[in-house]
Each structure stands twice: as structure tokens, then as C-alpha cells.
Amino acid sequence: MASPTETTPTPPSASPDQALLEALRSRAPGAFEQLVRTHGGRLLAVARRLLGNEEDARDAVQETFMNAYRSIDRFEGGSLLSTWLHRIAVNVSLMKLRTRKRKPEESLDHLLPAFKDDGHFAERFESGSEPADVRLSRIEEQAAVRAAIDQLPGHYRTVLLLRDIEGIDTRDVAEQLGITANAVKLRLHRARQALRTLLAPRLGRTDR
Amino acid sequence: MSKMTCRACSDFLVDYLEGQLDPEVRATFEFHLDKCRNCRTYLEQYAAVIRAGQCACERENEQAAGALPEELVRAILEAQGDEGSGRGSKK
Numbered sequence: 001m002a003s004p005t006e007t008t009p010t011p012p013s014a015s016p017d018q019a020l021l022e023a024l025r026s027r028a029p030g031a032f033e034q035l036v037r038t039h040g041g042r043l044l045a046v047a048r049r050l051l052g053n054e055e056d057a058r059d060a061v062q063e064t065f066m067n068a069y070r071s072i073d074r075f076e077g078g079s080l081l082s083t084w085l086h087r088i089a090v091n092v093s094l095m096k097l098r099t100r101k102r103k104p105e106e107s108l109d110h111l112l113p114a115f116k117d118d119g120h121f122a123e124r125f126e127s128g129s130e131p132a133d134v135r136l137s138r139i140e141e142q143a144a145v146r147a148a149i150d151q152l153p154g155h156y157r158t159v160l161l162l163r164d165i166e167g168i169d170t171r172d173v174a175e176q177l178g179i180t181a182n183a184v185k186l187r188l189h190r191a192r193q194a195l196r197t198l199l200a201p202r203l204g205r206t207d208r
Numbered sequence: 209m210s211k212m213t214c215r216a217c218s219d220f221l222v223d224y225l226e227g228q229l230d231p232e233v234r235a236t237f238e239f240h241l242d243k244c245r246n247c248r249t250y251l252e253q254y255a256a257v258i259r260a261g262q263c264a265c266e267r268e269n270e271q272a273a274g275a276l277p278e279e280l281v282r283a284i285l286e287a288q289g290d291e292g293s294g295r296g297s298k299k
Contacts, residue, residue, distance in 0.1 A: 040276035119213025
């Protein structure tokens with residue numbers, strides 16, 4: 001099911017791709033190429049993140065556009081074309097992930113915070129000289145943030161990417177991955193905790 | 209008001225940030241947060257890494273926009289042309 005239902009209603013005034021949509025439906029020359037050139041780059045970035053492999057990512061983008069081409073007549077324009085294509089690309093990428101040989105789930109326990117017997121954190125967290133989000137959002141820190149995401153074990157990275165980056169809701173992620181909504185939340189929480197630990201040296205001082 | 213430990217507070221972070229805690233639990237959570245500087249700092253950093261990930265990936269998307277490799281564009285258009293003409297072959 002690579003052609004998702006439309007989930008993000010958009011008022012007509014905010015739908016600049018209406019002309020392109022009509023051109024696509026009438027199979028106008030150049031319309032499909034315009035769609036590919038306009039949206040392909042971002043979709044390739046999404047597929048690269050989820051699949052971590054250039055060849056698979058390119059295959060996923062090609063499959064995304066072919067699925068879109070086949071189902072364009074069923075797209076009712078209730079969401080932006082970019083939103084619709086994004087969901088197809090995510091679905092196609094997840095289908096590719098499912099066909100890969102399953103690896104045993106790697107532990108990330110060593111990246112989770114420790115607690116004392118009384119339930120307090122074992123570590124003392126210190127703020128840096130400026131707010132953590134200001135510091136981490138600097139362009140020079142963004143490569144480190146991306147590298148930290150890529151360091152997460154696959155099962156956790158996928159959930160974090162789907163929920164926090166691609167904006168897919170918990171129920172849909174659970175359905176796509178064949179796990180419960182609670183399992184999605186647990187993996188998401190652990191992935192975020194691990195990411196915080198990996199980025200801790202950039203956040204401020206931590207005393208054990 | 210019942211007490212909450214840092215461990216329990218940590219377990220509620222996902223639901224708290226999504227506004228999904230029921231009012232009673234939320235009140236207990238925020239009471240703990242008000243008293244515990246360590247948990248406030250942890251929450252600040254936890255939320256910051258989420259935003260930082262979004263920021264870094266959005267920048268990645270912006271850099272990739274309009275930069276689809278030309279050979280991939282050609283492969284996609286060829287596949288579409290084949291399908292449109294009824295040949296239906298893949299890349």
C-alpha cells in the first residue's frame with residue numbers, strides 16, 4: 001500500500017500545485033518531469049535517511065514516482081502534492097526495509113540514563129552557558145546531530161526518523177512496523193534518550 | 209499531591225511533550241519538575257535534541273531539493289515512458 005490516504009487538509013488558497021496536478025492528470029508533456037525535478041531531491045533525502053544506502057534510496061525514489069504516476073487520478077488534492085509524495089516515499093522505503101534480512105535488535109542500554117535505587121538520576125545534568133536548543137541548532141553542530149542519529153541501532157533509528165523527523169503519527173508508525181503503539185513510544189523514548197547521551201558533550205557539563 | 213521519582217518523570221516525557229498526560233498525572237509531573245532542577249535540565253536537553261534532529265534533517269532536505277542526480281531523473285522518466293507506452297519495464 002504505497003499510495004496513502006490524504007491526511008493533511010489544505011485550504012484551496014494554499015494549493016499552488018493545482019496547475020501541475022491538472023497537467024499530470026491530462027498527461028500533458030513535461031508535467032511528470034516537472035513533478036520529478038521539483039520533488040525528487042527532497043524525496044531522495046528522506047529515502048537515504050531511512051534506508052542508509054544510496055542504491056536502495058534511488059530505487060525507492062523511482063518506485064515512489066511510478067506509484068504516484070499510476071495513482072495520480074485517485075489523488076483528490078486534499079493535501080499538498082509534496083505531502084502525498086512524501087508519504088508514498090516513506091511507505092516504499094519501509095517496504096524495502098522489511099524485505100531486508102532481519103537483524104537481531106541491538107541494545108542501546110549503555111546510552112540510557114542510570115538511576116539510583118531511590119529513583120533519582122545517577123548523573124547530575126548541567127546546562128551550558130546558553131540554551132541547549134540554541135547551541136544544537138547551530139549549523140556547525142548539525143553534522144554532529146546527523147552523525148549521532150546514524151549511530152543509533154536500526155530499530156530505534158527508524159522509529160525516531162518516522163516520528164520526529166518525518167512526522168508520521170504513532171498509530172501509523174505502529175501499523176507500518178507491525179508493532180504496538182506502546183512499543184513505538186518506548187523505542188522513541190529510548191532513541192531520544194540515547195541521542196541526548198551521544199550529544200551530551202555538546203550540551204553542557206555532566207557530573208556522575 | 210502524590211510524589212513522583214525522576215525515573216517515573218523520565219518515563220512520562222513522550223506523553224508530556226505530546227500533551228497526552230491526563231491532568232492528574234500532568235500536575236504531579238509538573239510538581240516534580242518544579243522541585244527538581246536535574247529533571248528540568250534533562251527535559252530541556254531531551255527536547256533540544258528532538259528539535260536539533262528536525263533542524264539538521266530539514267537543512268538536509270533543503271540542500272537536496274532540486275538536486276536529484278540527472279541519471280536518476282532520466283531513469284525515472286524512461287520507466288514512466290515505458291509504462292505509458294505499455295512496455296512497463298523497470299529502470
